[in-house]
Amino acid sequence: MINKQRLHERIESLAEIGKTADGGVTRIAFTDEYKKGLDLITAWMQQAGMRVRMDQAGNLIGILEAPSSELPAVAIGSHIDSVGNGGKYDGTVGVIAGIEVAQHIYEENISIKRPLEVIAFCEEEGSRFQSGGVYGSRAMAGKITSDDLAVKDKEGVTRYEVMKQFGLDPERIQEAERDSSEISLYLEMHIEQGPILAKKDIPVGIITGITGLSLTEIVFEGESNHVGATPMDMRNDALLGACEAALAVEKIVNKYGGTAVGTAATMDVLPSQVNIIPGIVSTVVDVRDVDLIRRENILKDLEKKVKEICENRGLNYQFITKLKANPAMSADHVLERMRIESKQLGIKTFEMPSGGGHDAQLIAEFTDMGMIFVRSENGSHNPKEYASPEDITSGTELLANVALHYLKC
Numbered sequence: 001m002i003n004k005q006r007l008h009e010r011i012e013s014l015a016e017i018g019k020t021a022d023g024g025v026t027r028i029a030f031t032d033e034y035k036k037g038l039d040l041i042t043a044w045m046q047q048a049g050m051r052v053r054m055d056q057a058g059n060l061i062g063i064l065e066a067p068s069s070e071l072p073a074v075a076i077g078s079h080i081d082s083v084g085n086g087g088k089y090d091g092t093v094g095v096i097a098g099i100e101v102a103q104h105i106y107e108e109n110i111s112i113k114r115p116l117e118v119i120a121f122c123e124e125e126g127s128r129f130q131s132g133g134v135y136g137s138r139a140m141a142g143k144i145t146s147d148d149l150a151v152k153d154k155e156g157v158t159r160y161e162v163m164k165q166f167g168l169d170p171e172r173i174q175e176a177e178r179d180s181s182e183i184s185l186y187l188e189m190h191i192e193q194g195p196i197l198a199k200k201d202i203p204v205g206i207i208t209g210i211t212g213l214s215l216t217e218i219v220f221e222g223e224s225n226h227v228g229a230t231p232m233d234m235r236n237d238a239l240l241g242a243c244e245a246a247l248a249v250e251k252i253v254n255k256y257g258g259t260a261v262g263t264a265a266t267m268d269v270l271p272s273q274v275n276i277i278p279g280i281v282s283t284v285v286d287v288r289d290v291d292l293i294r295r296e297n298i299l300k301d302l303e304k305k306v307k308e309i310c311e312n313r314g315l316n317y318q319f320i321t322k323l324k325a326n327p328a329m330s331a332d333h334v335l336e337r338m339r340i341e342s343k344q345l346g347i348k349t350f351e352m353p354s355g356g357g358h359d360a361q362l363i364a365e366f367t368d369m370g371m372i373f374v375r376s377e378n379g380s381h382n383p384k385e386y387a388s389p390e391d392i393t394s395g396t397e398l399l400a401n402v403a404l405h406y407l408k409c
């Protein structure tokens with residue numbers, strides 16, 4: 001049986017480490033609080049009958065062995081690092097649920113044909129180095145470059161040095177790489193971070209895929225000139241071009257509809273002074289969809305629209321791709337299994353994409369993936385985020401049954 005009380009107690013005791021004045025949590029990767037958190041996770045993994053190791057990326061891995069099995073493992077993971085003054089559920093519920101699944105198997109002597117791994121991925125949030133996060137899962141997918149090791153935190157200390165201080169050897173980071181011959185399936189449970197499940201009054205979400213993020217910087221170049229002396233019909237106002245483009249993002253994305261989202265997230269105005277018509281404006285636009293072709297078509301439409309706006313307003317523009325991540329789709333057989341198991345458990349679910357990135361997105365690059373969302377109140381990354389013990393238990397029961405199905409075959 002999945003132990004609701006134990007799940008609740010563990011979430012509460014982990015939240016004591018790095019607890020902030022308003023009930024939030026600050027547990028940034030590679031800090032003393034993070035180390036203390038990992039020590040607690042290690043003890044719980046051992047109570048659940050697991051052997052525990054840390055790889056050279058700082059990922060903590062508990063292994064529940066399947067006697068005399070040569071088969072690849074089923075892995076369950078998430079993260080226990082947080083953003084500054086974040087909440088106590090983001091990431092942690094996934095790791096604690098994974099340990100609960102292992103302990104359930106261990107205590108009830110359920111025989112499994114392949115090992116179960118529970119992974120606490122290192123530095124998912126990326127708060128310390130402001131470098132995009134999902135560091136530990138990127139290392140597992142073999143995607144860490146020397147640039148990743150050279151990034152510095154606010155104190156000017158590189159990740160390379162920080163890892164050394166933490167007892168890791170960054171020179172051996174490739175040893176953290178895994179493939180599908182070692183992990184044949186990866187499952188992750190996470191709080192939703194958005195309002196959809198709460199609004200629909202449904203406790204658990206089945207994730208169809210994780211959206212692929214794209215960041216594009218659009219620079220508009222017009223002419224800075226005197227606001228009083230330049231007639232309205234003789235201006236090349238870069239800010240007006242950028243504003244039209246921001247509205248176009250909303251319009252184009254709404255035209256595509258479905259799972260696409262788009263945001264003109266920043267706007268930098270030069271010279272940004274009264275008395276002067278804005279001459280240069282740059283805006284960073286975030287466009288995401290689970291469907292890569294649709295996302296690329298949205299970007300193409302946007303560039304066409306920007307060209308048209310700039311022709312009308314006598315502006316020049318640059319359309320610069322800053323970052324593109326591929327969407328990750330959940331494996332069809334896992335989706336089907338989640339439907340079957342949730343029905344059997346009598347848990348109401350809703351199928352939806354994940355708009356936020358997760359470790360699962362990286363692990364999906366080398367093996368099959370499935371994700372479960374638990375309804376959350378007040379979003380996430382703040383002290384008020386909340387998931388109820390009942391919903392967390394329902395999510396964990398689904399996670400356990402899906403994992404067990406694969407562990408037994």
Ligand code: CO
Nearest residue numbers: 090091124190
């Ligand atoms: Co998270």
